[in-house]
Amino acid sequence: MAVTAPRARTVSARAAVSVAVLLIVAALGLRLADPQRVAWVRTFLVIFGSLLIQALPFVMLGALAASLVEVFVPIGTLEKLGRLRRPLQLPAAALAGLAFPICECGSVPVARRLAQRGLMPSAAVTFMLAAPVINPVVIASTFFAYRGRSTLWTMVGGRFALGLIVAIAVGWVAGSRSKDDLFKPNPEEAHEHLTELGRPEARWRRFFVHLGNDFLFMGRYLILGATIAAAVQTFLPTSVLDGLAGTTVLSLVLMMGLAAVMSLCSESDAFVAASFVQFGPSAQLAFLVFGPMVDLKLIALYAGTFRRGFVRTVVVGVAATTLVGTLWLGVLFG
């Protein structure tokens, strides 16, 4: 379906240069003022910078993989997979996450491209949610974080199994909705003409245009999410949770909420989860399964990628299945 770009006001080259000069002057002013003398500003900037510096390379790797899918994978390949029956397709998509060892920021652009290239959107969503939880690097880091503890295999196995179940359940909820029902059009691409006088542009040119577009599209939401997450981390003391650690359901909800606001990379969150010794294994699992699927920076990325109603579906679906799953694991394993 052709996407028509809305008419919008354009700017001249002079205006663009003026904005660039303004930014540089503002940076010089910032250097002279040195706002980092104020403790909370310093803390905010350090956390904000570290979130971006760690996550942006993964967004770039995700954009790279997505552009390779867009330009070099024949459209029929993924359409064939899309014709598989859903009970087969969703677990297959979830297990494909095993082969994608990067964290959650990279899986969003890849899922979007997979859906655009013909994979059933629900399978793309399942892949997007599962990959950051079950990939080998994440499982290994969970193993190391809990090594030497009696709960080691509960945490490693529980994270893998529950991650798969939650991802498949949310994919199932997405059902047979089309990609236009789930995904927003990318405004970066809406006005890009990847044809030159009726002929498609060369592959390498399309590859770099898609790569840049995906980075610019995802990057803006990552910056927004990192800003919110850094602000919360600057002011929220983790000790506020201590008094509520003993309450079963509340402790699960709290740990899910904490995972969402901390917005940690799924490759490091196990070390932080393991530090919450006042919480039981179920609550720590809730943190480890929910966080890589729903956090502040991811919600910002989802808001740019999916239609609003589906963002709500993902958040509610992941929260509900994680809660039920961890409650059951609590009953079974304590």
Place this chain on the structure above:
Amino acid sequence: MSDATIQRGAERVRDGRPPPVRWSPARVSGALVLGAWAALFWFLLLTGRDAFYLSTRTEWVIPVAATILTAATIGRLASARVTRPEPIRRRELAIMAAMVAPVLVIAALPPATLGAFSADKRSGFAGTGVATSAIEIGSGELTLVDVAAGQTSPEGERALAKRAGETVDFVGFVTRYDDTPADEFLLTRYVVTCCVADATVAQVRVVNATPGAFADNDWVEVVGAIYPVGREVIVDATSIEPVPRPDRPYLSA
């Protein structure tokens, strides 16, 4: 772009003349944003500032990002000459400015670290797996990571208790809370697994310090005898010297 322009281009093709090729402002500006981020990653790599944001486990992302972003910038610029150039819209310009702003903030400001302000807001270090085991705590030189890990498990506590009275040499920054006595402070260091956002706290209580000699966030080297008392570890200082902030201010788990 008007239909007439496209028509003229098509006529040029029919006439056998190559269509006019111009820079696309949208693609060029996108390349500049990519280039700004590429420059930031090279800057972090060449100045060693990556240590202020990432652990040793994840520092590999810096050269990878710098390389991919540089290639993406060059590729986008190389594909920016087109027959149908796209203008930049106001909203896009604002978004691109917002995307470049963090680059300028990070590059313009001097490198900073988490300090005493965050010490009571973050959880304690508990990475007994990667960094330390009870066997490691029980032998060899004691580090702040060993001590912090030793406080989180019964085996670690026992291993640490056997080292009571031994001399340790720790570097960290001074943290004081409202109830900290004047001749004591908490020697603090953050332990980072991937990035500073996941930092956890490793702390020991230093006693026998000269009151008023050191302020919050001052980096010091403390030499003294270590005494684990329950879940707390006390260092009876024999020497406390000011030191410059280490090049790698965070400990890696």
